[in-house]
Amino acid sequence: MSASVIRLSVVCLVLFGMVSCTTSDDPRQGGLIGYMATGEEGYQRRLDNRQSELSDVESKTQQEKSKTYALQDSRESLSARLQKQREAMQAMDEEIGRLRTECEKLQQLPEDKEIERLRILDELTVIQNHSRELSGDSSMLIQQKEETLHKLQDEVALLLERYSLLTTL
Numbered sequence: 001m002s003a004s005v006i007r008l009s010v011v012c013l014v015l016f017g018m019v020s021c022t023t024s025d026d027p028r029q030g031g032l033i034g035y036m037a038t039g040e041e042g043y044q045r046r047l048d049n050r051q052s053e054l055s056d057v058e059s060k061t062q063q064e065k066s067k068t069y070a071l072q073d074s075r076e077s078l079s080a081r082l083q084k085q086r087e088a089m090q091a092m093d094e095e096i097g098r099l100r101t102e103c104e105k106l107q108q109l110p111e112d113k114e115i116e117r118l119r120i121l122d123e124l125t126v127i128q129n130h131s132r133e134l135s136g137d138s139s140m141l142i143q144q145k146e147e148t149l150h151k152l153q154d155e156v157a158l159l160l161e162r163y164s165l166l167t168t169l
Helices: 002-020 027-038 040-105 111-136 142-168
Strands: none
Touching (some): 040 142, 111 142
16 A cells, blocks of 8 residues: 555656646746746747837837827917907907997987997997807807807998998988
8 A cells, every 4th residue: 555655646746747847938937947948039039029018118108299299289279279269359349349339429310320320239239249158158169269250350340331331421
């Protein structure tokens, strides 16, 4: 019985030794046997893989930096457009106020001119309300706001022409 136990122990040790001597392409996992089996090639492969991964990460980092710079430029451009838009709206509101004041000063007009004067005042009120809505609407795209602002400015210009005709005739 003791011989069979010894044989079994030897077989187990041999099997255990064979299992523990398996090799891997990854030198970190192969141990001494793995290094002897793959030599420096395994380390070089691992080094090449790691350098390739590093290059990929650096490339992606550079792409993200480029995107960030582009977004910052875009943000600055949009901010400048918004500021220009605010200034144009401010100028238009001042022009509307001036025109309203001048229209209200006109006294003793013939009936047809008085009707035209009142229409101009009503249209100025409508334009001013649109202007206030436009400046308060944050959901509207900048492009749409610019287009609407130009339309309102054109309407104010037409009202100025009508007012000048009203005062000259």
